[in-house]
Amino acid sequence: MTDLLLLPGDGIGPEVTAQARRVAEAIAPDLSIAEAPFGGISFDQLGTPLSDDTLAAAKAAKAVLMGAVGGPKWKDAPRDKRPEAGLLSLRTGMAVFANLRPAICFQPLANASSLKRELVEGLDLMIVRELTGGVYFGQPRFIEDLPGGGRRAVDTQVYTTAEIERVARVAFDLARGRRNKVSSAEKSNVMETGLLWREVVTDLHKREYADVELEHILADNAAMQIVKNPKQFDVMVTDNLFGDILSDAAAQLTGSLGMLPSAALGVPGTPGLYEPIHGSAPDIAGKGVANPLASILSFEMALRWSLGRAHLADKLYAAVGAALEKGARTPDLGGKLTTVEMGDAVLAEL
Ligand code: NAD
Ligand code: IPM
Ligand code: MN
Numbered sequence: 001m002t003d004l005l006l007l008p009g010d011g012i013g014p015e016v017t018a019q020a021r022r023v024a025e026a027i028a029p030d031l032s033i034a035e036a037p038f039g040g041i042s043f044d045q046l047g048t049p050l051s052d053d054t055l056a057a058a059k060a061a062k063a064v065l066m067g068a069v070g071g072p073k074w075k076d077a078p079r080d081k082r083p084e085a086g087l088l089s090l091r092t093g094m095a096v097f098a099n100l101r102p103a104i105c106f107q108p109l110a111n112a113s114s115l116k117r118e119l120v121e122g123l124d125l126m127i128v129r130e131l132t133g134g135v136y137f138g139q140p141r142f143i144e145d146l147p148g149g150g151r152r153a154v155d156t157q158v159y160t161t162a163e164i165e166r167v168a169r170v171a172f173d174l175a176r177g178r179r180n181k182v183s184s185a186e187k188s189n190v191m192e193t194g195l196l197w198r199e200v201v202t203d204l205h206k207r208e209y210a211d212v213e214l215e216h217i218l219a220d221n222a223a224m225q226i227v228k229n230p231k232q233f234d235v236m237v238t239d240n241l242f243g244d245i246l247s248d249a250a251a252q253l254t255g256s257l258g259m260l261p262s263a264a265l266g267v268p269g270t271p272g273l274y275e276p277i278h279g280s281a282p283d284i285a286g287k288g289v290a291n292p293l294a295s296i297l298s299f300e301m302a303l304r305w306s307l308g309r310a311h312l313a314d315k316l317y318a319a320v321g322a323a324l325e326k327g328a329r330t331p332d333l334g335g336k337l338t339t340v341e342m343g344d345a346v347l348a349e350l
Contacts, residue, residue, distance in 0.1 A: 001032070001061075001062070002033070002034045002062070003031040003032045003061065003062045003307060004031055004032070004061065004064075004299075004302065004307070005033075005057055005061035005063070005065070006035045006036075006065050007038035007058070007065070007066045007090075008038075009038050009039035009066060009067040009083070010041055010068060010280045010285075011069075011071050011279070011280025011282055011285035012067070012281045012284060012339075013039070013067025013068035013280055014067060015285070015339050016067060016068075016276065016290050016292040016296075017065065017067040018292075018343075019296060019342065020295040020298065020299040021033065022343050022347060023296050023316065023343065026347055028303070028307075028309065031307070034057065036057050038066065038069065039068075039070065039083040039086055040071055040073060040077075043074060043082075048081060049069065049082065049085060049089075050093070055090065055094075058094055058271065058273070059093070059094060060271075061271050062307055063271055063272050063273075063305075063306035063307055064094070064272070064273045065274045065275070065298060067275075067276070067295065069086060069279075069280060070082070070083040070280050071083070071280045083280075088136060088137070090273065091131050091132055091264060094270070094273050095132065095266040095267070095270065096131060096132065096264035096265055096266045096272065096273045097130065097131055097132045097163070098129075098130070098167050098264065099129040099131040099243065099262055099263070099265075100126060100128055100174070100264075100305075101127040101128075101250070101261075101262045101277055102125070102260070102261065102262075103230075103250035103251060103253055103254050103260060104125075105120045105121060106254070106259075106320070107122075107324075109254065112256065112329075112333045112334055113254065114252060115227065119229065120230065122231065123230055124234075125230055125231075125234070126174060127236045127238070128170055128171040128235060128236065128238070129240060129243025130159075130163065130164075130167045130239050130243060131240060131243075131264050132240075133163045134158070134159060134193070134239045134241055135155050135156065135158075135241050137240075138157055139156055141156060142154055157191065157239075157241075158193065159193045159196060159197060164196065168184070169204065170237075170265070171184075172204070172208070172212050175212050175213075175235040178234050178235060180212050180213055180234070181234040181235065182205075182209075182213070182214050182234070183215050183216075183217050183222070183233050184198065184201045184214065184237050184238070185218070185222040185236055185237070185246065186218070186238065187242075188216070188218070189218060193239070194219075202214075202216075219238065219242045222236065222242075226246060226249050226253070227253075230253050247262075251277060256291055256332040257278045257294075258278055258290065258292075258330065258332045259293055259297070260276065260277045260297075261274070261276055261277070261295070261296075262274065262277050262298060262301070263298070263301040263304075263305050265305060272301075274299065276294030276295050276297075276298055288338045289330060289339060291330040291332050291339070292339050292342050292343055293330075293342065293346075296320060296346060297317075300313050300316045300317055300320070301313070316346075316350070318349075319349035320346055320349075323342070323345040323346050323349050326345070326349075328342055328345035330342050
């Protein structure tokens with residue numbers, strides 16, 4: 001059985017994943033590691049971004065580490081064959097509905113953010129993004145021609161009680177092991193899904209999690225509060241689209257988008273999907289300067305959440321911190337290290 005399946009993907013995906021692989025081989029040499037085609041490169045080779053074989057391998061592994069997918073090369077691919085569509089199918093195929101996106105500011109990077117040091121120093125925010133529902137998947141969705149000229153596009157935002165409750169449960173459980181506070185972000189003032197979201201979270205809280213502090217916040221205000229005073233938050237739970245946007249904003253608090261890992265989890269006992277939250281970065285792909293830490297930290301989350309090796313995760317986390325402490329910086333963090341040299345810096349600390 002494969003412990004860790006790598007899906008390097010496109011653009012900087014293979015560059016950063018190669019460093020996570022080096023780290024994995026060093027810290028846990030007994031892990032069995034396999035690789036499979038995914039994303040644009042899979043579309044080029046096999047005519048589909050996610051082949052049946054790759055999905056089957058993902059479901060059979062203990063953990064999957066994805067790099068990044070997409071890029072200008074596939075902008076004219078049929079919509080359902082685009083690399084990004086493959087990623088959405090992978091998430092639903094693996095049924096990983098809870099996406100943990102931790103925005104943690106490592107102490108040595110407190111000056112690397114575009115926000116003032118005192119706002120981000122010590123930041124430890126966990127965004128829990130619903131990942132397999134909402135407007136990303138709701139039906140109907142289409143673009144149609146209008147009889148009088150022009151076109152009309154439709155996306156559908158849809159959530160059920162069960163979908164909201166299971167992701168909220170993950171957020172409450174996480175909060176209990178942290179600072180015991182959940183902020184639930186939606187637009188209940190204008191959206192029906194937001195209204196249901198607020199009701200379901202309130203109800204679950206009353207029934208099972210009354211010991212956890214719960215606040216409801218409108219998603220637009222949440223975006224503002226994330227850049228005004230991010231340390232007020234502990235765990236933020238939100239839907240698929242708001243979670244996508246709020247987590248990119250939160251990433252910048254940590255110094256760079258290249259710092260933010262993620263873990264997508266399904267029901268216990270099923271494999272997790274680990275991925276940096278950044279994309280394929282076409283502007284720097286092939287230059288060897290991408291920051292591999294989001295990928296390395298995604299592997300760190302895999303050690304913790306899927307591979308049952310929390311002690312190794314702690315060790316790896318400390319090694320990343322120590323490398324940053326000694327000044328290791330890729331260009332996105334204001335330094336000059338290449339992707340491989342950042343990998344070297346982490347390996348040296350291990
Ligand atoms: P992006 O995240 O690829 O890049 C945004 C900016 O951040 C760019 O300037 C990029 O150079 C920089 N950046 C991102 N990761 C970095 C890293 N590790 N080190 C240093 N700098 C980094 O977002 P985009 O440009 O909007 O999207 C490019 C492509 O990636 C699109 O096709 C998009 O659909 C896809 N995408 C994929 C994923 C994924 O696979 N999970 C996530 C987001 C976007
Ligand atoms: C992310 C990405 C993806 C998303 C895209 C590439 C499908 O932006 O993982 O944050 O929107 O979920
Ligand atoms: Mn995103």
